[in-house]
Amino acid sequence: MTVMEKRGRGSLVASKIGDKVLGRRKELKMTQADLAKNICTQSQVSRIEKNEIMPSSDTLYQIACRLNVSMDYFFGVEPVNHTIRGKKICEDYLESKEFETLEVFVDAQLQTVLTEYEHRYLTWVKAVCSGYTKPDLRIAIKTLEALLENPIKHQDYELEASIHSSLSIFYRKSRESEKAEQQIRKARHIINENHLFNETAAKIYYQYATFLMTEEKYEDCLDLSNEGIDICIKHNILFLLDNLIYLACGSKQELDMISQKDHELCCVGYGLAKMKNNTVLIDLYEQELKEYQLT
Template sequence: MEPFKIGHTIKDLRRFYKISQQELAEGICTQAMISRIENEDLYPSAPLLYQIAEKLGVDINYFFNVSETPRLDYAQEVCEQIRKLVRQTKYDEAMEMIDLEKRNPLFLKGTLHQFLLWQEGVCLFYKRKDIEMCFTLLDHALSLKTTAKNHLSESEIEILTSKAIILCDLKQYSDSIRIFNESLTLLKTIPHIRSSKLEVRILYNMSRTYHLNGQYERSIETASKGISLCMKNESMYLLGELYYQKGESLAQMKDVQRALKCMDHSLWIFEQMGNKVFYQYVNKERTEISQAI
């Protein structure tokens, strides 16, 4: 991308967020420098552009496609490995990696430090049941937000979503639902979303929370939104879980035929994905619902 296009894109994003040049410049550079960049009089250095991207809540590659440095490749690989271990509930292994990277200069500040705080908080809750330290770390991670006022980046919305999921697991359903709604609202303020998976994840967990709170109609409505989003994006991410959740709430509403239909959709998806554990679980639930007819 040509330099003038970078300045133009920065101006468009800044105006989209309705912030002034002074607000964007705060803690980064002078207002005059932002003005010169936007007016095509100055080409920003890589470190400066990185800071501007952080504050606007986008990846630096939003402005132009570049080959990433080995240092950034390493950091991204570490983050992916930690994410994978947490998804697989291998919290001890994840904590070992987190403790190791705490001494790495790359992870001492910025979004990488924020990432470690987030993942450590999640591990402490699910492995050690340390609720107080979990929320301390999550809140600390959110306090390090790099985006402009009233906005969060995708990763920061993910942190907020993790907090809502944990509140649900603690049976604090009202607070959990409030944060899920906040996350969805914030997600709509992002002009460049890398993936729809985060929105699907929020909708699934929100539907689950409504169900656990006895709000079955809201659970069905929210799961339906998630299913529609998956269909729109031709994605199977959490689609089986969404059909299952919708089926569970329909069963509670005594709408057995629709519940069984949703369970069948869920079973087909888990069968296609080769997910035997989820298939067996849903099949058991379907059998119990059908026997209640």
């Protein structure tokens, strides 16, 4: 591809673009040859970065795609595009618990040129996969601990909460209860501090409440479950609402505090589980309802 030279009044614009191309390329740890491949020559990339020439719009567009930014990024209108290539695939496979297949996909992605943020996200996903596919939990735990010890400039609070949450799960599986609670508490703090009330928040509240139930801390489990239920209702989040209701009702059963209001709430949770065809939870609700003698 040809590169148009712009001089005179265009030198200021060229300077801004050259600086941004250079800075972004170094952020991605990409060589000039990597950036130039199938777009222009390495020499032209060098001259662009030295602010000697202004690329044509077509060349600049291809450079933007290679650097994973929008065209506006070069003109000071928009920050770096922090979207993650393949994120939807990761989310779908995580949701369906197809960890072995996802691990293959993530390994392939980690071999490509990535932003620091993309690398952090995919490393977290890989750690989650290894926690469920590898016999030694320490591999996943050490990877997640390393991520938390080495924060990056771009802060995605939802991702950071998820890293803490995943670490809590694996600590719990390795019977390190104190560490598990510390991590899930940190995840909850991040969610609340940054008002991130979405499906990730529901997961964290559900995980924390489940942990408290297994530790037989029923009063704390009830408080966390009710807080999670309130968030789900206030922010119209149906995800895991049926699970949180089940934990709240289960806690009240253990505390011998079941009331008519709890009967109604339990029926709501049971209905949600049936709508979602959550067969495991349906069975649990039916057992609880029989115990309550509320059916």
